[in-house]
Amino acid sequence: MDTADPAGPRIDAPHRELLDQVLDKWSLAVLDRLCERPCRFNELRRAIPAVTQKSLTATLRRLERNGVVEREVTATRPVAVTYRITPLGKTLRHPVDVLLAWADAHLSAIERARRAFDEQEEGSLRTRSRLP
Amino acid sequence: MDTADPAGPRIDAPHRELLDQVLDKWSLAVLDRLCERPCRFNELRRAIPAVTQKSLTATLRRLERNGVVEREVTATRPVAVTYRITPLGKTLRHPVDVLLAWADAHLSAIERARRAFDEQEEGSLRTRSRLP
DNA sequence: CGGTATCCCGGTAGATACTG
DNA sequence: CAGTATCTACCGGGATACCG
Numbered sequence: 439m440d441t442a443d444p445a446g447p448r449i450d451a452p453h454r455e456l457l458d459q460v461l462d463k464w465s466l467a468v469l470d471r472l473c474e475r476p477c478r479f480n481e482l483r484r485a486i487p488a489v490t491q492k493s494l495t496a497t498l499r500r501l502e503r504n505g506v507v508e509r510e511v512t513a514t515r516p517v518a519v520t521y522r523i524t525p526l527g528k529t530l531r532h533p534v535d536v537l538l539a540w541a542d543a544h545l546s547a548i549e550r551a552r553r554a555f556d557e558q559e560e561g562s563l564r565t566r567s568r569l570p
Numbered sequence: 571m572d573t574a575d576p577a578g579p580r581i582d583a584p585h586r587e588l589l590d591q592v593l594d595k596w597s598l599a600v601l602d603r604l605c606e607r608p609c610r611f612n613e614l615r616r617a618i619p620a621v622t623q624k625s626l627t628a629t630l631r632r633l634e635r636n637g638v639v640e641r642e643v644t645a646t647r648p649v650a651v652t653y654r655i656t657p658l659g660k661t662l663r664h665p666v667d668v669l670l671a672w673a674d675a676h677l678s679a680i681e682r683a684r685r686a687f688d689e690q691e692e693g694s695l696r697t698r699s700r701l702p
Numbered sequence: 703c704g705g706t707a708t709c710c711c712g713g714t715a716g717a718t719a720c721t722g
Numbered sequence: 723c724a725g726t727a728t729c730t731a732c733c734g735g736g737a738t739a740c741c742g
Contacts, residue, residue, distance in 0.1 A: 449599045453673045456680060461593060463734090467581045479704050490736055495705065505683025516703045516742085526679055533665075533672040540665040541585045547658055548588060551637025595715090611724050622716060627725065648722080648723045 459504050464489050464497040466534060469523065472507060473531055476522035506530060591636050596621050596629040598666060601655065604639060605663055608654035638662055 459465075467486045471477055477485070483494055498521060501507035506527030512518040591597075599618045603609055609617070615626055630653055633639035638659030644650040 448670055449602055452677060452681075453670065454595070454598070456673050456677060457593070457598075457669065458595075461589070463586070463590075466586070466589075470581055491705070492737090493735060496734085503684055503687040504680050505687075506680075511704095514703095517705095519704060526676060526683070529676060530672065533669045536668045537589065537665045538580055538585060540662065541588050544658060544661060545584060545588060548636050548638075549584075551658070552635055555635040555637075623725070624717095625715065628714090643724095646723095649725090651724060 456504075459500055460506065460530065461534075462497070462500075464493055465501060466538075468494075468497055468501065469506070469527065469530060469534065472521060472523040473528070476520050479519050479521070482521065501527070588636075591632055592638065592662065593666075594629070594632075596625055597633060598670075600626070600629055600633065601638070601659065601662060601666065604653060604655040605660070608652050611651050611653070614653065633659070 464486065467489070468482060471482060471485050479494070479498075482498075483489065483491065486494070489497075498507060498509070502509050502521075506524055508522050508524050510520045510522070512520070596618065599621070600614060603614060603617050611626070611630075614630075615621065615623065618626070621629070630639060630641070634641050634653075638656055640654050640656050642652045642654070644652070
């Protein structure tokens with residue numbers, strides 16, 4: 439299958455938007471955590487120290503909206519809110535695992551490529567041409 | 571030790587950054603195209619009408635820096651620049667395919683979830699509580 | 703505890719113009 | 723053709739403060 443469809447690339451707007459919603463800065467960390475077990479809000483904050491409340495709230499809301507995370511409010515005092523992964527969310531695990539496995543396998547090669555590229559740049563700052 | 575953090579999360583900063591560099595807004599479309607065949611700059615522009623020169627340039631530079639795309643300058647008149655996928659770049663294809671397959675398979679379910687969520691919101695704008 | 707409301711800043715993307 | 727240079731608009735995201 440060489441995908442000989444010249445007309446439409448497989449990356450259309452809805453797909454792109456979906457990936458943006460689900461693979462954004464904090465989503466992976468959140469999903470990773472919720473795949474292990476349901477979590478309370480502040481539990482997630484502690485698990486992902488670099489995230490702010492605002493961003494965490496936004497991430498959870500987005501994930502909830504996309505049906506991959508579920509929010510449950512228990513009207514205790516004070517309220518307890520539990521987030522858990524949905525069945526749909528669990529289906530994301532495999533693709534993400536594949537992606538992370540790729541990242542793991544090639545991270546060092548990529549870091550090498552970056553250094554090589556950055557070195558080149560230092561040499562030829564005026565115009566981007568090949569070095570003799 | 572409130573939260574026993576046995577194994578650090580698999581999503582650390584370098585991984586996250588790598589994915590940001592390689593899965594950003596236009597990268598997938600570019601990689602998709604370059605997986606089929608090498609392309610000239612304006613050929614890519616035409617293939618991805620929504621992208622601006624600036625963003626395309628930035629995307630290509632980033633991908634080049636990360637070693638997944640290669641830039642070749644032919645000193646004809648006027649210059650011809652060809653971009654092609656590298657071996658490292660080709661290894662990205664599988665993970666991305668898995669991801670796109672997931673998106674394809676679940677897009678409709680996710681759109682349904684979004685509609686349901688958005689409806690709920692209209693009803694309960696004051697506080698986010700569950701409906702009976 | 704689990705958020706929302708504000709302010710603010712830096713980076714990203716668009717439009718436009720110019721160049722080798 | 724294949725970019726670079728600006729200039730501006732916008733938004734995500736952090737810091738902070740407050741509320742049910």
